[in-house]
Amino acid sequence: MQLEGPHRRCGYVLFVGLSVSLILGCSQRRVKPPEMPLAPSAHDQIQQRLQQPYEDLFDLAPGLNLSATDLEGMRKHVRQSQDYCTTNVKERAKIYEKQTDERIAEIKHLGKQIEESQRHDLHCQIQELRSAKAQADLLADQLIPVAFDNSRAKIELLEKWPADYQQLQQEIKSEAYLSRRWGNATEIGFREVEKDQKDDVKRGQDAVRELQQQMAMPPELDNKAIQDYVNTVAQRIARNSDLLVPLKVVVLDSKEVNAFALPGGFLYVQRGLLEAADDESELAGVLAHEMSHVAARHGYKLMKKAMISSIFYQSAQIAAIILTGGAAGIGTYYALQYGFYGLGFALNLNLLGVSRDYETEADQLGIQYAWKTGYDPNGFIRFFDKIASKEGNVIGASWFRTHPVFYDRMVHAKREIAFLPKKEQAIVQTTEFEEMKKLLAVQVVKSNSEQNKKRPTLLTGGEERCEAPKKLYKDTDLIETICLQFEPDTPASKK
Ligand SMILES: [Zn+2]
Numbered sequence: 001m002q003l004e005g006p007h008r009r010c011g012y013v014l015f016v017g018l019s020v021s022l023i024l025g026c027s028q029r030r031v032k033p034p035e036m037p038l039a040p041s042a043h044d045q046i047q048q049r050l051q052q053p054y055e056d057l058f059d060l061a062p063g064l065n066l067s068a069t070d071l072e073g074m075r076k077h078v079r080q081s082q083d084y085c086t087t088n089v090k091e092r093a094k095i096y097e098k099q100t101d102e103r104i105a106e107i108k109h110l111g112k113q114i115e116e117s118q119r120h121d122l123h124c125q126i127q128e129l130r131s132a133k134a135q136a137d138l139l140a141d142q143l144i145p146v147a148f149d150n151s152r153a154k155i156e157l158l159e160k161w162p163a164d165y166q167q168l169q170q171e172i173k174s175e176a177y178l179s180r181r182w183g184n185a186t187e188i189g190f191r192e193v194e195k196d197q198k199d200d201v202k203r204g205q206d207a208v209r210e211l212q213q214q215m216a217m218p219p220e221l222d223n224k225a226i227q228d229y230v231n232t233v234a235q236r237i238a239r240n241s242d243l244l245v246p247l248k249v250v251v252l253d254s255k256e257v258n259a260f261a262l263p264g265g266f267l268y269v270q271r272g273l274l275e276a277a278d279d280e281s282e283l284a285g286v287l288a289h290e291m292s293h294v295a296a297r298h299g300y301k302l303m304k305k306a307m308i309s310s311i312f313y314q315s316a317q318i319a320a321i322i323l324t325g326g327a328a329g330i331g332t333y334y335a336l337q338y339g340f341y342g343l344g345f346a347l348n349l350n351l352l353g354v355s356r357d358y359e360t361e362a363d364q365l366g367i368q369y370a371w372k373t374g375y376d377p378n379g380f381i382r383f384f385d386k387i388a389s390k391e392g393n394v395i396g397a398s399w400f401r402t403h404p405v406f407y408d409r410m411v412h413a414k415r416e417i418a419f420l421p422k423k424e425q426a427i428v429q430t431t432e433f434e435e436m437k438k439l440l441a442v443q444v445v446k447s448n449s450e451q452n453k454k455r456p457t458l459l460t461g462g463e464e465r466c467e468a469p470k471k472l473y474k475d476t477d478l479i480e481t482i483c484l485q486f487e488p489d490t491p492a493s494k495k
Contacts (some may be wrong), residue, residue, distance in 0.1 A: 029042055038069070045412060047136040062161065092486055132470075193242040223251075230249060245264055249269065258272070258344040261291060276386065281382075
């Protein structure tokens with residue numbers, strides 16, 4: 001499509017609020033949609049595999065015989081699709097910024113002649129545009145990369161697992177696996193994974209205090225039975241782990257699907273994770289993984305030289321929105337109440353001990369702890385899988401920021417499970433878990449209605465009595481769907 005000139009307007013209404021309608025212009029620069037570097041039939045076949053769970057791919061890959069050329073072509077296609085989507089979203093973010101500036105200029109231009117209702121209306125619009133800009137930034141910087149990382153990890157699995165599977169069989173046959181790092185699973189609790197775990201307790205306490213002072217910590221879930229249940233499961237695993245510090249477990253009332261542990265044994269589980277888990281082995285897998293970071297002192301090792309005040313992610317928009325908004329500011333409000341992004345995006349990954357090597361190590365140890373406690377150790381992979389596939393890409397973005405996905409991680413987890421002695425009757429589901437889910441369903445309705453009631457008061461620092469900021473996309477949308485919404489001149493954009 002030809003551009004008519006640099007000032008051409010092709011506005012459309014994305015969403016209409018009570019007093020706000022965002023007219024979105026077309027970008028002046030135009031990027032070409034990616035061309036297909038492989039035959040459509042090969043693309044469709046691989047694309048279909050990329051929608052399947054990792055668990056299925058591990059079973060299927062050895063029998064698929066996909067050509068190296070097609071896999072390479074698909075990798076190129078994924079890269080180009082990511083670039084195209086990112087560019088479109090960034091262009092849209094620029095438009096939001098420009099529109100914000102125009103409204104600020106309008107207020108300035110009107111000066112003393114501005115009527116109060118007009119000012120209010122413009123303030124609401126600015127607020128809405130800033131929210132839209134923050135969402136687009138987050139999409140470009142975080143959500144798009146994690147979603148496409150999943151595709152890349154799956155392509156690598158299709159490519160490498162057939163040979164790796166052969167090697168795994170060899171290692172089992174020759175018993176070479178027995179000499180792997182932390183291969184002495186019978187010594188869990190009696191081997192020293194890391195000395196001086198207790199030295200991290202103060203660091204963890206400082207981090208908790210800092211989070212609370214910034215009002216960035218969601219409230220605790222107001223349900224004793226659910227808190228007790230999660231605590232019971234976690235303490236049971238802790239007794240079957242290498243943890244040498246007491247574990248403090250708190251369920252937070254936030255719909256984010258995530259859990260994290262701070263150094264020294266402070267384990268936080270967000271409500272959304274309980275909603276997303278379908279059985280106790282999945283929950284156990286996550287809890288075991290998080291406590292492995294504590295036992296292996298990953299946070300301490302990565303934070304050694306950093307100040308505790310740098311626990312927030314120091315990336316431009318997150319830091320700006322959360323920190324400069326002030327404690328009760330609009331930024332924290334958007335961030336935590338609306339779930340545009342939550343703690344998973346705000347926290348410094350070093351504090352959580354997240355790096356590729358440490359994730360792989362925490363997976364290994366976590367799988368061992370879940371196994372030793374009597375759980376089916378596949379629970380963790382199943383949960384990971386679900387967030388990557390079934391639940392859509394966006395809702396899992398916070399999870400994938402703090403638990404980055406890559407092939408080596410999946411394959412090491414799979415290998416560790418294969419190496420551990422099989423247990424009869426490994427626990428997958430319990431009646432206690434099912435009871436908790438019933439209580440949770442009721443609690444979620446209650447929590448959501450209470451949080452809705454609180455919304456207006458939380459808006460101090462922003463303009464009051466505005467419509468609540470809109471989300472640009474649904475949590476359950478797949479990234480492909482979201483990318484289409486940001487394409488210039490899509491049918492959806494011409495409504
Ligand atoms: Zn981790």
